[in-house]
Amino acid sequence: MLYGYTLGIIGLLILIHELGHLTAARLAKIPVQTFSVGFGPRLAGFTRKGVDYRLSLILLGGYLKPGIKTEAEWSAIPPARRVAFTLGGIIANGVAAVLLLTVYGVSSRDMGFFSAQLWAGKQAAVILLTIFTSLPLLFTNSGDLAGIIGIVAQGSAIIGGGQAAVLLFAAILSLNLAAINLLPLPPLDGGRALFDMLGKVAPPLGKASAGFSIAGWIVLVGLTILATKNDLARFLA
Incomplete structure (x- = not known):
């Protein structure tokens, strides 16, 4: 039962992240084609105002696909x-964490x-700083890296502690999601934003984003495989 609650929290935080992108797209007047919770084949959903809202098979993330057909169309949108x-998704996860x-x-x-709002803002800043200062450990102490299996297992143990534990777990996980997406790797939000800004001041660097995206995907896939290997090793030990 606790595993189900943990997966539900993860799914809700992913939904909040994608809703942040959707809200930002509306405000920035960027057309949206697909809003998906999960990756892969479409399981269910509906279409409203030209947007395909869907639940997809692999519930390990989500995405929002702009209704833009060419790179030239995307480049024509002002960088800001x-x-x-x-x-938008990073901001949404940060706001959700402060509310929690x-x-x-x-x-x-x-x-x-x-008083709780002020305290929450300060705590969120401290947690984010701790996350960012701990990121180098992903490469220097990779044996501690946990994947989705480990997160669900650890989260289930934590939320068994009651409502307070659930709130803290969800807030910290939301801030982790924001921090990871802020990393300057092109597949992630932070990397895409960086290259959007570079494209304005240094167009050749902006055009090189595709190559960096491939390299970023290789890094992310490698970390995912390593994290899954660590999870399985812990459970089989």
Whole structure:
């Protein structure tokens, strides 16, 4: 049962991330073709105002596909609007984390609402700083790297501690999702935003984003394989 709750929390945070992109797309007047929770074949969904809202088979992420057919069309959109769209998911996860920490402050630390908000903002900043300073350990201490199996197992153990533990786990996981997506690897939001900005000041670098995207995907796939290997080793030990 706890595994199901943990997967539900992960799925909800992914949904929030993609809703952030969708909201940013609306505000930036960027057309949207597909809004998907999950990857791979479409399992279910509906179409509304020209957007295909779908649930896909592999529930390990999600994506929002702009209704743009060519690179030239994308490049014609002002960089500020492209960057706003790209960072929308990160902002949504950050806001969600602060809200979750605010609820935790009110319900578990007997804080007033505004005091809890200030405390939540400070705690979110501290957690993000800790995440970023710990990122080099992915490469220097890769044996501790956990994948989706490990996250679900560890999360299930944590949320067994009650409502307060659920709120903290969800907030920290949301901030992790924001931080990872902020990394300057082109497949991730941070990398795409970086190359959108570089394309404005140094067009040749902007055009090189495809090559960097391939390299970034190789790094991400490698880390995913390593994390899964670590998860299986822990469970089979």
